[in-house]
Amino acid sequence: MTLMLMVLCSIASGLSFxxxxxxxxxxxxxxxFWLGFGIGGDYPLSATIMSEYxxxxxxxxxxxxxxxxxxxxxxAGGLFAIIVSTIFQSLYKAPPYQVDPLASTIPQADYVWRIxxxxxxxxxxxxYYWRLKMPETARYTALVAKNAKxxxxxxxxxxxxxxxxxxEKVEQLTEMTSNSFGLFSKKFLKAHGKHLLATxxxxxxxxxxxxxxxxxxxxxxxxxxxxxxxxxxxxIQEVHKIATAQTVIALCSTVPGYWFTVLSIDYxxxxxxxxxxFSMMTIFMFALAIPYHHWTLxxxxxxxxxxxxxxxxxxxxxxxxTTFIVPAEIFPARLRSTCHGISAAAGxxxxxxGAFGFLYLAQxxxxxKADAGYPAGIGVKNSLLILGGxxxxxxxMTMLVPESKGKSLEEISKENEKEEVxxxxxxxxxxxxx
Numbered sequence: 001m002t003l004m005l006m007v008l009c010s011i012a013s014g015l016s017f018x019x020x021x022x023x024x025x026x027x028x029x030x031x032x033f034w035l036g037f038g039i040g041g042d043y044p045l046s047a048t049i050m051s052e053y054x055x056x057x058x059x060x061x062x063x064x065x066x067x068x069x070x071x072x073x074x075x076a077g078g079l080f081a082i083i084v085s086t087i088f089q090s091l092y093k094a095p096p097y098q099v100d101p102l103a104s105t106i107p108q109a110d111y112v113w114r115i116x117x118x119x120x121x122x123x124x125x126x127x128y129y130w131r132l133k134m135p136e137t138a139r140y141t142a143l144v145a146k147n148a149k150x151x152x153x154x155x156x157x158x159x160x161x162x163x164x165x166x167x168e169k170v171e172q173l174t175e176m177t178s179n180s181f182g183l184f185s186k187k188f189l190k191a192h193g194k195h196l197l198a199t200x201x202x203x204x205x206x207x208x209x210x211x212x213x214x215x216x217x218x219x220x221x222x223x224x225x226x227x228x229x230x231x232x233x234x235x236i237q238e239v240h241k242i243a244t245a246q247t248v249i250a251l252c253s254t255v256p257g258y259w260f261t262v263l264s265i266d267y268x269x270x271x272x273x274x275x276x277x278f279s280m281m282t283i284f285m286f287a288l289a290i291p292y293h294h295w296t297l298x299x300x301x302x303x304x305x306x307x308x309x310x311x312x313x314x315x316x317x318x319x320x321x322t323t324f325i326v327p328a329e330i331f332p333a334r335l336r337s338t339c340h341g342i343s344a345a346a347g348x349x350x351x352x353x354g355a356f357g358f359l360y361l362a363q364x365x366x367x368x369k370a371d372a373g374y375p376a377g378i379g380v381k382n383s384l385l386i387l388g389g390x391x392x393x394x395x396x397m398t399m400l401v402p403e404s405k406g407k408s409l410e411e412i413s414k415e416n417e418k419e420e421v422x423x424x425x426x427x428x429x430x431x432x433x434x
Contacts, residue, residue: 064258139409209387223380249308261318282388289382319398
């Protein structure tokens with residue numbers, strides 16, 4: 001269902017309609033809301049499916065690899081935008097399609113954004129068949145649905161080995177586990193309240209900074225002179241310039257950051273990567289913000305872009321990956337996807353705060369300061385300072401995040417605490433396999 005929503009709403013976004021600009025934006029927002037509904041459902045599903053299929057030694061790398069594909073998606077989106085804008089630029093250079101190159105809004109630009117948005121349906125559509133064939137995870141089937149026969153059949157299908165159904169052991173395990181409490185019950189809050197606070201707050205704080213940087217890269221690149229001001233380009237040229245800049249950042253920092261996480265997470269752990277990421281993002285933000293006007297000089301622009309790219313590298317070799325991974329590991333099976341979804345939703349709330357907050361700070365300047373001769377880019381500097389502070393707050397909240405490296409999901413979520421006491425009395429200290 002989540003994939004179906006993603007496919008349909010990506011196509012519908014490109015077909016947004018209306019008799020004027022406001023009504024087109026209204027229908028676009030409607031379709032993007034439901035697209036977000038589908039993506040918001042797929043976040044916890046993808047993470048939980050992979051966490052429950054993987055073994056404890058390589059689980060972090062497998063979940064991180066799922067999330068790292070987002071980097072290739074960003075890269076593909078940027079490249080596709082470059083290709084489409086290049087085609088339209090060349091197409092409309094010659095009569096009878098020739099347009100004024102300095103006209104800000106040209107009719108042909110309306111096709112460009114629609115084609116780019118509809119392209120997003122393709123990856124989701126390509127995975128639809130395989131998602132339909134994917135069985136439910138054995139942990140859910142055994143521990144929540146309590147159907148050992150179906151769990152064994154699903155495991156046999158995935159692992160391609162014969163697995164015997166042991167209904168008695170599943171019932172024994174589910175009876176002994178303490179996972180019967182509801183979400184936000186006193187028992188849940190006592191066992192996992194601190195963990196949920198940790199995952200929601202760190203994801204919220206990360207996305208304030210991360211989405212601000214992503215959504216308003218063009219303002220920062222224009223402020224330091226890496227791309228020309230918007231008023232000097234038409235809409236198609238602007239798409240091409242911005243997509244090129246964002247693709248370079250993705251290729252050199254975003255994608256490598258994701259895969260550094262994949263390669264190292266099961267060696268140095270989730271907690272360490274998140275601490276490193278938030279720490280380096282804080283350092284680089286302050287390094288950009290404090291001497292901001294030094295970076296606006298033409299000879300220093302390359303240095304600015306390098307430091308700015310490094311913030312993306314350490315976001316992805318850091319909290320942007322670990323905030324996706326940890327919630328899929330530390331909560332009980334029956335609440336795992338729900339708690340991951342709550343954490344992801346908190347992150348997107350941070351994205352809203354970051355988008356509107358950064359827009360206000362970067363594009364608005366107090367008139368009295370302007371009259372006093374302050375530079376035009378002061379909003380960007382203040383934004384970078386605030387984002388540095390937000391990253392520092394994320395680092396502090398990371399201290400609540402538990403380390404899950406090398407532990408089974410039941411051990412992390414404490415679903416087997418009772419079994420250990422009872423099993424040692426009558427079963428030679430071994431737990432029934434799941």
